Amino acid sequence: MSATTAPEPRAAMPAVPPPTRLPDAPVVLDRREGPFGEVVLRGRGEHFEIIANGCFLMDTADGRSERLLIEAALAALPAGRTAPSVLIGGLGVGFSLVRAAEEERWGRITVVEREQAIVDWHREGPLGRISGPALADPRTAILRTDLVAHLRTGTERYDALCLDIDNGPDWTVTEDNGSLYSPAGLAHCHDRLTPGGVLAVWSAQPSPAFEQALRNAGFSGVRTEEVAVARGVPDVVHLALRAA
DSSP: OOOOOOOOOOOOOOOOOOOOOOOOOOEEEEEEEETTEEEEEEEETTEEEEEETTEEEEESSOOHHHHHHHHHHHHHSOTTOOSOOEEEEOOTTSHHHHHHHHOTTOOOEEEEOOOHHHHHHHHTSTTHHHHHHHHHSTTEEEEOSOHHHHHHHOOOOEEEEEEOSSSOTTSOSSGGGGGGGSHHHHHHHHHHEEEEEEEEEEESSOOHHHHHHHHHTTOEEEEEEEEOOSSSSOEEEEEEEOOO
16 A cells, blocks of 8 residues: 555634624714704614714713712712702703712702703603603703803802713803803802802813812812723813802
8 A cells, every 4th residue: 555645734724803893873863953053863873972063962872970970069068968959051861860860868950951952852752761760850850941041140059060061161062151161150150059069060171271260260179080981081070169
């Protein structure tokens, strides 16, 4: 019997990485033209996004910093304050409202939202699956008005102001919002707080200039809490106290 030649070993096939999953393309669910410009609700997979005048505002993918806005304000209030009231500036995707309603310590919960479309998306649309129980909470009231005007002309005082209507003091959604972070706007915030009350302002990036503006406006205990994000600078909550 003749000898046979052993077959050469087959070369190993190179490893093929799994296909990269592309992010879901956004789908416009509603688009409205309002007194302050265009607002759009988009769906992206299982999440929602709000776009104002072409500027990305927020989505439902995370929400840690929006919840921190409420948690940090409550923690900063004087110990022993009973049923403190909170004004939430901007309904957004509802994370701040939901976190406030989850906390039994809060008394009155007032949300100021100027865009009727956003209110509708929560009351009658898809965002209701996030905020429904919080909206039904008897402590909750929605004021459909402009926050800057409400702070300027109102007389009611709150134990905490939790404001999230822009991407931060240095990145406003509309030009008129800039007055909120001006000396006059911060004076209105100061006036709307009870003694010992807390101002909490959400921002997509730290702002040392805004911290100084808070001190110049007579606030004390000015500090910034950060929430790390996957890429880029952290989201932050600026905190300041009205003297007791």
